[in-house]
Amino acid sequence: AFAAALVCSQSGCGTCRDCQTVLTGTHIDVERFNPTGLSIKAEEVRELIARSAWSPSVGPWRIVIIEDADRLTETAANALLKTIEEPETHTLWFLCAPTLSDVSITIRSRCRHLQLRTPSKTSVEEFLLTNTSVDSKTAAFAARVSQGHIGRARFIATNQEAQSRRKDVLALAFSLKDIDSCFKAASRLLDTAQEQAESENSERDSKQLKQLQDAYQGTGRSLISGGSKAIKDLEKEQKSATTRSIRDNLDSALLDIATIYRDVLVTQSGSDEILNIDLKAEVADLPAQLLLSAVLSGLKRY
Ligand SMILES: [Zn+2]
Incomplete structure (x- = not known):
C-alpha cells in the first residue's frame, strides 16, 4: 500500500489502475522480491540492481521491494551496498525485515527506518x-x-490442518516432565515441521520439474545437453526452499509454544488476558509443575 501511494497520482486512492496493480503485484514499475530459499544470493541481488536502473514507465518511481531482507547473504548485502547508498534518482528500495537488528549494520546505516505498527x-x-x-x-x-x-x-x-497441528504442538508443552519427555517433544516438533514442509512443497516441486522437462523436450534438445544441469539447479533450489519451510515451521511452532508460557506468566500475575482461552484449565495447572524461574528460562530459550 505504501508503494501504491507513491505511484498513484492521488497519493494512494486504492481504486485507480496504478493502486490496484501494485496491490495485486502486477504493476510494471514495482518489483516485489520474495525469496523462497534459505538466503538471498548475490546473483539475485545483482539482477534486481540491473532492473532497478530502468526508468519507470508510468509513474514517477521505480520501486524494488525486498521481503525478508534479513536473509541477504554477506556477499549479497555487499553487492547491494553501493546501490542503496547512491540509488538512481527515480528508484526506491524497500527492504523489509522483522526487526531492525535482523539486518546487517552496514545496510541499516544506509537506510531510513520505518517502523510499521502491528495491527490490533x-x-x-x-x-x-x-x-x-x-x-x-x-x-x-x-x-x-x-x-x-x-x-x-x-x-x-x-486451514483446518493448521489448526489441528497447532493443537498438537501446544499439547507438547504440557507433556514436558523430565529430560526424556523434552527430547521426545523436540523430535516430535522436528518431525511435524518436516512432514508439513514436504507436503507443502512436494506438489510444487514436481510441477516445476515437469515444466522444465517439457520445456527442454519442446526445443528438441536432449536432456543431456544443458538440461540435466538445469534440473540439478532446480533440485538444489527446491531443496533450499524445503529447508527454509522446515525452519519457518519450527519457528512458528516454537512461537505457538511460547504463547503457553506467556499465558502462564499472565495467569500468575493475576490477569486473565490469556491467548489460549481454549486451554485455560491446562494453563492454570501448568505452574504446579513449573517454578516461575523455569517458566522464564523456557521463554528465553524460545
Ligand atoms: Zn490510486
Whole structure:
C-alpha cells in the first residue's frame, strides 16, 4: 500500500489502475522480491540492481521491494551496498525485515527506518471477516493466537490442518516432565515441521520439474545437453526452499509454544488476558509443575 501511494497520482486512492496493480503485484514499475530459499544470493541481488536502473514507465518511481531482507547473504548485502547508498534518482528500495537488528549494520546505516505498527486484534479479526469466509468464532480465535500477524491469522483461520497441528504442538508443552519427555517433544516438533514442509512443497516441486522437462523436450534438445544441469539447479533450489519451510515451521511452532508460557506468566500475575482461552484449565495447572524461574528460562530459550 505504501508503494501504491507513491505511484498513484492521488497519493494512494486504492481504486485507480496504478493502486490496484501494485496491490495485486502486477504493476510494471514495482518489483516485489520474495525469496523462497534459505538466503538471498548475490546473483539475485545483482539482477534486481540491473532492473532497478530502468526508468519507470508510468509513474514517477521505480520501486524494488525486498521481503525478508534479513536473509541477504554477506556477499549479497555487499553487492547491494553501493546501490542503496547512491540509488538512481527515480528508484526506491524497500527492504523489509522483522526487526531492525535482523539486518546487517552496514545496510541499516544506509537506510531510513520505518517502523510499521502491528495491527490490533480487532482489526485482524475484521480483516478476516471481510476477506475470508470464516465464521466470527474462528476469526476471533485466529486473530487472538496470531498476535497481530495478518498472514498467519489468515492461514490459521482458513486451514483446518493448521489448526489441528497447532493443537498438537501446544499439547507438547504440557507433556514436558523430565529430560526424556523434552527430547521426545523436540523430535516430535522436528518431525511435524518436516512432514508439513514436504507436503507443502512436494506438489510444487514436481510441477516445476515437469515444466522444465517439457520445456527442454519442446526445443528438441536432449536432456543431456544443458538440461540435466538445469534440473540439478532446480533440485538444489527446491531443496533450499524445503529447508527454509522446515525452519519457518519450527519457528512458528516454537512461537505457538511460547504463547503457553506467556499465558502462564499472565495467569500468575493475576490477569486473565490469556491467548489460549481454549486451554485455560491446562494453563492454570501448568505452574504446579513449573517454578516461575523455569517458566522464564523456557521463554528465553524460545
Ligand atoms: Zn490510486
